Amino acid sequence: MRAILMESRGGPEVLRYGEIETPRAGAGQVAVRVRAVALNHLDVWVRKGAASPKLPLPHILGCDVAGVVEEVGPGVEHLRAGEGVVVNPGVSCGRCERCLSGRDNLCPQYQILGEHRWGGYAEVVVVPQANVLPMPPRLGFPEAASLPLTFLTAWQMVVDKLQVRPGEDVLVMAAGSGVSVAAIQIAKLHGARVIATASSPAKLEAARALGADETVNYLEPGWSKRVRELTGGKGADAVVDHTGADFWQEVLRSTAWGGRIAVAGASSGYEALTPMAHIFYRQLTVYGSTMASKSRLFPILQLVSEGKFNPVVGAVLPLEQAAEGHRLLEERKVFGKVVLTVEG
Template sequence: MKAVVMEARGGPEVLRYGDFPTPEPGPMEVRVRIKAAALNHLDIWVRKGVANPRLALPHIPGADASGVVEAVGPGVVGLTVGDEVVINPGLSCGRCERCLAGEDNLCPHYEILGEHRHGTYAQYVVVPAANVAPKPKGLSFEEAAALPLTFLTAWQMVVDKLGVRPGDDVLVMAAGSGVSVAAIQIAKLFGGRVIATAGSEEKLRRAKELGADEVVNYAHPDWYKEVRRLTGGKGADKVVDHTGALYFEGVIKATANGGKIAIAGASSGYEGTLPFAHVFFRQLSILGSTMASKSRLFPILRLVEEGKLRPVVGQILPLEQAAEGHRLLEERRVFGKVVLRVD
């Protein structure tokens, strides 16, 4: 098969388009003929060696994809060749206490496709049958590929961790990112008043079109003061953040007394300043978040099919231009998802 393979750690130039062995499905697995694969910041961290630095090379990156079931392994039921599916990138043992409690993203053997095993920048991928779900009707393969990782991440942050409810002021950082595009929509769906931040006026305009009630340019040094002004001096009750060290102190100051902050990444750096007095005196809760239970993909897909949530695709490139896709993502030149079309 054709695939984009990471042969070393480094810049986008380490991604090579070429031939790679086609995988075969084993028991309880399916092989999917990929039609589209979406990029995530996780792919950049894998490429640079920040995520899973001991990963064996060469390696195929990519967590998200949509496509068609092309082969089924022994024991698979309920799936047939030709089914159009989206791939859930969270992999777990399926047998431990966490998995059986519906907390599979806390499984001690938890993995993410493209980070721990070969991913989706390819014509084919093999995954457990439990990791595919029906593609929503009416979506293109490119739109469907843009859903899983970011919408799962945003769902756990907004719904499971923060418990957003009507009346909450919800601050969503970096509105143009895939996770935040999803979080804006999910927070609105659950009744929140969304304040979205971004570093350009164009991205702020797009965030308003997506449903944000208020927008703030976090390129301004005192951006958090504007958040407090927009909330009558109170600050945001709930915060969706993955921006990392550069903005973390501002995030703390933008949060209301008793507020909750969910963190799912650190795109500007892993080591930030934590003003402890703000945390204990104002009784803030800081909640780590990675992905979500596989079960959460089903309500997401239903809501997409009902038109209540929608993926946002900012750029489509052919598979062989994956390196250019990484550049677009790193330089933050796209609002929404960068998607690779696979022929």
């Protein structure tokens, strides 16, 4: 099969378009013919070696896949060849206490497709049957591929960790990212007033079109003061953040006394200075968050089917232009998802 192989760590140029043996579905597995695969910043971190630095090479990136069932292995009864499907990128053992209690993203053997195991920058990907769900009929493949990782991540942050309530002020950082596009919509569905940040007037306008009530440019010095102005001096009750070290102290200043912050990444750097008085004196709660339970994709896809959530696709490229897709992602030129399409 055709695939994009990561043969070393480095810039986008390490991604090579080539051929590799097509994987087959084993017992309890499903082979999915990829029609679209969405890019995530996780792909960039893996490529650079910041994430999973000991990963054997060559490797195939790609967390978020939409396609059609190509083949089912022994024991798979609920799927048939030709069905349109979305792939849940979180893979766990399915047997341990955490998996069986619905906390599979805390499984000791937890893996993310495209990070810890071969992913979707290819014509075919093989996953456990538990990771395959029907594709919402109202979506095309690029839109469906834009859903899983970002909406799962945002759902756990907004609903499970922050437990956002009606009437709360929720600050969503970097509104143009896939996670934040999802977080804005999820927070609005739960009755919040959303303040979104972005780095350009165009992205701020797009955030408003998506449902954000207020917007702030986080490249302006002291932008946290604007967040406080918009909240009557209080600050945000809850914050969705994945922007990293460069913005961390302003995030802290933007948060209300007794407020909550959920962190799911560190795009600008991992080592952030935290004045401890912000945490204990102002009684802030900081949650770490990675992905979500596989079960959360069921309500997400239902809400997408009902038209209450909409994926946002910012750019579509053919698979062989994966390196260009990475450049677009790193340069933050796109609002929403960058998606690679694979010809059938």
